[in-house]
Amino acid sequence: MTASMPGAAGWETVVGLEVHCELSTATKLFCACPNAFGAEPNTNVCPVCLGLPGSLPVLNARAVELALRIGAALGSRVEPSIFHRKNYFYPDMPKDYQISQYDEPINVGGHVELADGSLIGIVRAHIEEDTGKTTHVGGGGRIHDADYSLVDYNRAGVPLVEIVSAPDIRSGEQARSYVSELRAILVATGASDGRMEEGSLRVDANISVRPAGAVEYGTRCEVKNLNSLRSLARAVDYESARQIAVIEAGGKIVQETRHWNEEEGRTSSLRSKEEAFDYRYFAEPDLVPLAPTPAEVAAVAAGLGPLPAARRHRLGDLVALVGGAAPVDQLATVVGLGLDDLVAAAIGHGADPRLALARAANEAANRPEEARDLDPAAFAELVKLEAAGELSATQSKAVLAAMLEGGGEPAQIAARLGFEALGDAELEAAIDAAIAAHPAEWARYRAGDAKVAQFLLGEVMRATRGRANGRAVAASLEARRT
Secondary structure (H helix, E strand, O other), rough: OOOOOOOOOOEEEEEEEEEEEEEOOEOOOOOOOOOOOOOOOOOOOOOOOOOOOOOOOOOOOHHHHHHHHHHHOOOOOOOOEEEEEOOOOOOOOOOEEEEOOOOOOOOEOOOEEOOOOEEEEEEEEEEOOOOOOEEEHHHOOOOOOOOOEEEEEEOOEEEEEEEEEOOEOOOOHHHHHHHHHHHHHHHHOOOOOHHHHOEEEEEEEEEEEEEOOOOOOOOOOEEEEEHHHHHHHHHHHHHHHHHHHHHHHHOOOOEEEEEOOOOOOOOEEEEEEEOOOOOOOOOOOOOOEEEHHHHHHHHHHOOOOOHHHHHHHHHHHHHHHOOOOOOOOHHHHHHHHOOOHHHHHHHHHOOHHHHHHHHHHHHHHOHHHHOOOOOHHHHHHOOOOOOOOOOOOOHHHHHHHHHHHOOOOOOHHHOOOOOOOOOOOHHHHHHHHHEEEEEEEEHHHHHOOHHHHHHHHHHHHOOOOOOOOOHHHHHHHHHHHO
């Protein structure tokens, strides 16, 4: 079931996301236990994070600083805030309550700019502590069929910031783009490592549908603990289509929490939310209000480096100065992998901007760690050789692969690999042979079928074993057609 199934036309999907990111502190939020992934179960615990009688929390100043960084990066207002006890019982909650921020969060408002330029609003980004982790043994890992359950409290008390988006997201793909951008921001600020596979970043999606053009929101369902971008996009699209199908069949959507099954590609009901759970919030009596001074907020904001959106704009402007508008997907890939400095420096060394961007996004991106260590001047020289026709695109990619493997000068690597530019006479002979071997295709091309050009180009490249310059072949074919 997908959102493009019959019946989806005329409907609008509305999504708001709650993103929980673990902060990159050395210790937990209210105690000195290590904040470390992968330790033996129940070894990073103490009376405070286990909620033993008489233990008192002490707020981690580093966690507050990282929360302020997040707020600054999102363009939020920093407000005086208060910690509350959120009372509910799960086995992974050793205190039977969670210390969180309720109606007075530290960061209010803001937005995230996606790679395509669209803005997703932020409602709040507040501090809270994480819970432990429950593992259900047997029965496929689900609680209803498990033989027994195990609880690891190492994660209990780890500092979190929960970032709540406005209901501005309209598709699974946009949800994916939003979380991808948010993760890049969190990593850029140093606030979190953003490792979804380790649980450092977890997403809950609130999904509803409404007739296109309607103002009122539909009844929403919450899909919990989505731990990959792929799962998020699929879950949003599936749940949207499911709700549309239910309504069009005459049914009603029940507000509930649902579980995403990655293998089956579907959601299933976990528990009803027809009535809001009474968490009995009250101010945490053992913690004072949190009120960073304007000077502290300004110092944190001043310490932020360039964020992904600003880096995309910078690189896009560099490319546009010479090569026209840069492809959005290439900019997003290069910035997301931290290769924008390489491309910018190569442009500074005289490389063709669009070609440098393309090689970074399409080839260097396959080995980003090695690419970040490339000599920008050498990378620029490679791009110049390709732009001048001294290396074909295929040859240039092979030389770049060798550079990523062990460095070196592109001209020397090209000579070692036996690459040399095809002479004009040899190139024209190869084109003549391709035309002679495929008269029907040549006739279609001359009649205006532009798609055949790629076929003929491929034949020339095959005959010359990749030595022909694609631009030169395309130009010659076009000249012969007229």
